[in-house]
Amino acid sequence: MARIATSVDSEVGRPVVSEGEPADHVFNVISGWLKVFKLLSDGRRQITGFLAPGDFLGLTHNDTYAYSAEAVTPVGLCRFPRKKLEALLEELPDLEHRLLSRASHEIAAAQDQMLLLGRKTATEKIASFLLLLSRRAADRGQPENPIELPMSRNDIGDFLGLTTETVSRTVTQLKTKQVIKLLEGHRVQLTDVDRLRRLSEGE
Amino acid sequence: MARIATSVDSEVGRPVVSEGEPADHVFNVISGWLKVFKLLSDGRRQITGFLAPGDFLGLTHNDTYAYSAEAVTPVGLCRFPRKKLEALLEELPDLEHRLLSRASHEIAAAQDQMLLLGRKTATEKIASFLLLLSRRAADRGQPENPIELPMSRNDIGDFLGLTTETVSRTVTQLKTKQVIKLLEGHRVQLTDVDRLRRLSEGE
DNA sequence: CGATCCGTTGAGGTGCGTCAACGGGAGTGG
């Protein structure tokens, strides 16, 4: 795969892919964080996911992207021309198998997110989000506690279907209850993971 | 594929797969409608999708199902042992390719649904839902108007992140505005598709 | 040292949830 890859960087806030543009490239995140989102015509935004190192961006079978993505922190990416990647799939059935496995995980994650968006309260949403970040950090071999929280309150709100203010208030509540503790450098200590887990499911 | 398939039926309300059970089978819907859903411990429910003929159920790379599914109408299914299906994938790379394509569409649909759940109003949700059913009926080669609406108000609510009452009230409003018309046998005539499309995006 | 962005906090409003009542259709039993 290295044969067809180019390395690209992106600054914070700069679009990496834009909804409706030709889907010519697939990306693999090397470093930093991205957000993937969809917009309504009046500007309402839903972030459908945050991408961290190891995640793929732009895997689609349409000819245009169905979403936009931009950097949350400075980002390093590996870029593949989609045509060449598809040619490569013909030769390497195992690669396709791994992509299918990824896609299947992504579908499961999307279903969890639908449950969150449709049926959870603000507190449950925030608690679930913190636990999700912790779990994903562990999957990447990073410390699961404290966790990095590089995105803004606004971004968190747009991921959880809340406003900035509600995110802020709810985080403050968790802090007051001593379930979490805000640290330097956009990091969060989960001081009572069991309680957080119970809060995330409404018990 | 016919070699490894068995045909099974299911009555309305009977579980076809249950969250947490071993994921031993994959199903293909032959006739009727199913709902796929996840539950919270206190009974809150999110329906993540309705399945119609041609759709797959149970494609996962985990060893247990992450969701439950049951029949909305009497259902005919084609059942495949997952092990045998996976063995078949080794022989038929093209089958894997088609499954990946399906998965990619499912991810795109899930992202649309996240936008709906997180950011749309009740009216926008209902309008989007009716248009979705119309589009999917067309994809299956069925009339796109009037559409079939075999699921209950409660199911629609659990799909859209609303209550039965709000679904009922919102549908009544659309009826009063003469954007839709309820017909015999759980069917709905979309009398003003343009208006419905505008309503679905909040314009 | 102004300008901008972000997070926080407060006061007040509202869209949708909750609770309750009612009517119609389907099934069941006499």
Add this chain to the structure above:
DNA sequence: CCACTCCCGTTGACGCACCTCAACGGATCG
């Protein structure tokens, strides 16, 4: 044939979780 129950959809009255609007302080940057 009616009487009864159950389930579903509808409608009304009311409440509340979250949104909206506003103000303010701290950090960053020219």
